Amino acid sequence: MTFTLPRRAALAALATLAAWQPALAQDNVFKIGLVLPMTGQQATTGRQVEAAARLYMAQHGDTVAGKKVQLIVKDDTSLPDQTRRLAQELIVNDKVNVLAGMGITPSAMAVAPLATQSKTPLVVMAAATSSITEASPYIVRSSFTLPQVSVALADWAPKNGIKTVVTLVSDYGPGIDAEKFFNQRLTFNGGKVTESLRVPLRNPDFAPFLQKVRDLKPDALFVFVPSGAGAAVMKQFVERGMDKAGIKLIATGDVTDDDQLNDMGDGALGVVTSHHYSAAHPSELNKKFVDAFQKANKNLRPNFMAVGGYDGMRVIYEALKASKGQGGGDALLAAMKGQIFESPRGPVFIDAQTRDIVQNVYLRKVERKDGQLYNVEFDVIKDVKDPGKTK
Numbered sequence: 001m002t003f004t005l006p007r008r009a010a011l012a013a014l015a016t017l018a019a020w021q022p023a024l025a026q027d028n029v030f031k032i033g034l035v036l037p038m039t040g041q042q043a044t045t046g047r048q049v050e051a052a053a054r055l056y057m058a059q060h061g062d063t064v065a066g067k068k069v070q071l072i073v074k075d076d077t078s079l080p081d082q083t084r085r086l087a088q089e090l091i092v093n094d095k096v097n098v099l100a101g102m103g104i105t106p107s108a109m110a111v112a113p114l115a116t117q118s119k120t121p122l123v124v125m126a127a128a129t130s131s132i133t134e135a136s137p138y139i140v141r142s143s144f145t146l147p148q149v150s151v152a153l154a155d156w157a158p159k160n161g162i163k164t165v166v167t168l169v170s171d172y173g174p175g176i177d178a179e180k181f182f183n184q185r186l187t188f189n190g191g192k193v194t195e196s197l198r199v200p201l202r203n204p205d206f207a208p209f210l211q212k213v214r215d216l217k218p219d220a221l222f223v224f225v226p227s228g229a230g231a232a233v234m235k236q237f238v239e240r241g242m243d244k245a246g247i248k249l250i251a252t253g254d255v256t257d258d259d260q261l262n263d264m265g266d267g268a269l270g271v272v273t274s275h276h277y278s279a280a281h282p283s284e285l286n287k288k289f290v291d292a293f294q295k296a297n298k299n300l301r302p303n304f305m306a307v308g309g310y311d312g313m314r315v316i317y318e319a320l321k322a323s324k325g326q327g328g329g330d331a332l333l334a335a336m337k338g339q340i341f342e343s344p345r346g347p348v349f350i351d352a353q354t355r356d357i358v359q360n361v362y363l364r365k366v367e368r369k370d371g372q373l374y375n376v377e378f379d380v381i382k383d384v385k386d387p388g389k390t391k
Contacts, residue, residue, distance in 0.1 A: 030067035030097050030320060032313075033090035035083055035111070036126075037103040038075035041202065044228045044259050045103040046075065049125050049309035051297045053100075056313035058296065064317055065325035072096065078103055080110035087111040091118045098123060098316055098332065101309075104226065105129040105173040112136035119329040121319075121336060125312040126227075126305050129173030130388025133355045138329060140336045140355045142312035144276045144304070146177040146224065147387040149252045152274040152361045154185035156379070157220060157250060163191050164218040165250075168209055168233075170225050171198035178224035178252060181387055194218055204229065206236050213247065214240055220248040223255050227305055230255035231264055238267035253278070253375065256366055258303040261373045268366045268373060276359050277304040277345040280374035289344035302344075311343050311357075315350065347383075356386050 034053060036046035050073055062069045072094055076083040083102070090096045091114060099115060100123040102108040108127040112135035115122040124132055124141040133139045157165065167182060169175030175198065183193045195216055197209050204225070210233075213221050221242070223233055230251075237249055249255075253275025256268060279290050279301050289310065293302040302310075319335035337352040346360040361384045364375035 028066065028068055029070050030064065030325070031070045031072060031094055032316060033087065033094060033096035033099045034071055034073045034101045035076050035086050035090070035099065035107070036073065036101040037078040038073070040077040042078045042103045042226060042228055044257075044303075045126050045226075045305045046101075047300075048259060048303055048305040049101060049103075051300065052293065052302065052306040052309035053125075053313050055293055055296050056310050056317070059292065060317060064320045065323070067320065067325045069317075069320075076103070076107060078107065080106040083107035084110040084114065087114050091120055096120065097329070100312055100316065101125055102127045105132060108132045108139070109135055109173075112139060115139060121329050121333045123312045123316060123336075125308040127174075128177075130177050130386055131173070133389075137355075138333055140315060140333070140350060141357055142315055142350075143308035144357065144359065145386040145388060146174045146252065147181040148359070148384050149274045149276060149361055150178045150182040150224070151185045151387050152363060152381050152384070153222065153250055153252070153272075154182045154191070155189060155381075156272070156274070156363055157186060157222075158189045158191045162219045162248065162250070164194050165191060165220050165222050166195045166197065166213045166216055166218045167193055167222045168197045168199065168206075168213065169223070170201045170204065170229070172201045174226070175201075175224050177388065182222055199225070201226070204232075206233055210236050210240050210242065214242055214245060217245070218247060220250050223249065223251040225255060227254050227257050227259070227303065230257050231260045234264045234268055234271075238265075243267070248272075253304060253364070256364075256375055258301050258375065259305075261366065261375070262301075264373065269368065271366045273364050273366075273375060274361055275304060275364065275375070276361055277307045278362065278364055278375040278377055279303070280364075280369065280376050281345060281362070282377070283344070283346065285342055286344040307343065307345050311341075311345075311348065314341065314343075315339055351385065354386065354389050356389065358383055358385050360384065
């Protein structure tokens with residue numbers, strides 16, 4: 001009988017420990033909720049970002065600052081209401097430490113209030129409207145903005161015999177940004193936008209717009225469409241003989257997407273674009289990144305969405321290390337701001353004031369190399385901040 005009380009105490013202690021174990025296990029897990037379009041029109045974006053995020057984890061391990069990193073991927077099919085619902089479930093039910101992904105601008109905007117309310121950092125790896133980072137103080141961007149890449153092309157065009165341009169953009173935030181900043185800079189440089197055309201984002205039919213461009217006969221057509229839609233523009237541009245009619249196609253790099261470029265055929269040769277990443281970027285770090293990505297993904301070529309996902313994971317990992325796994329969203333956010341590092345795209349940093357990425361923008365021309373089509377860089381504008389915020 002003398003052992004009864006200690007035995008009861010031991011059993012009670014074991015019961016208490018058992019009750020605590022899930023909580024302790026939970027404390028040692030760092031959860032990243034990755035919300036992306038894995039199906040639907042922007043599915044290539046989701047595929048690229050997720051593949052890059054998983055590659056980063058494979059290369060850098062899944063334990064950081066004593067925490068087991070868990071990636072929870074959700075498919076929002078690029079429907080903002082769905083994005084918001086999934087993000088809310090990830091915050092409330094899964095208790096994620098960071099939200100990430102965001103394939104298109106309306107998705108990022110839908111989640112911004114939730115990030116603010118719950119103080120959950122939101123790492124935008126794809127969406128590219130300038131104003132996204134202003135929608136919540138908890139948003140950090142690892143992708144790019146349309147003003148960043150559009151302005152470079154508007155500087156290049158007039159120096160290369162292009163005086164009159166028609167713009168053709170998808171009718172939503174990034175397209176409106178691209179149109180506005182290209183137009184402003186081209187006009188400043190002495191060129192002229194003779195017509196600004198906007199195409200519906202969903203189920204676009206480019207044919208009537210391209211016919212109008214052919215009738216207007218500008219020196220060039222400037223295009224922005226989201227990743228995945230460029231091949232359709234290129235195909236119809238060539239089918240209408242617009243290149244033979246003397247109209248040059250110039251575009252942001254979304255149009256000559258590395259993921260789809262080989263399928264576009266010779267009609268893409270010579271097309272000049274401006275962007276922040278090319279699979280042909282000649283740095284050693286990028287060559288290793290491309291090789292590793294292709295080995296891990298059945299020879300899939302990484303595109304600009306992949307580098308946004310890869311670098312976004314780097315931003316999260318380094319913030320977790322810097323905060324030593326302690327503290328909540330505010331500590332992580334503080335550690336994300338001001339990060340400076342070498343990316344496969346080149347040198348980048350996260351502007352501590354705007355929480356936007358500052359990076360090089362490259363002028364590229366589609367060329368054939370080793371039997372494949374690539375965006376080959378021929379000029380660079382260094383350390384480009386988002387012009388949408390430099391007022």
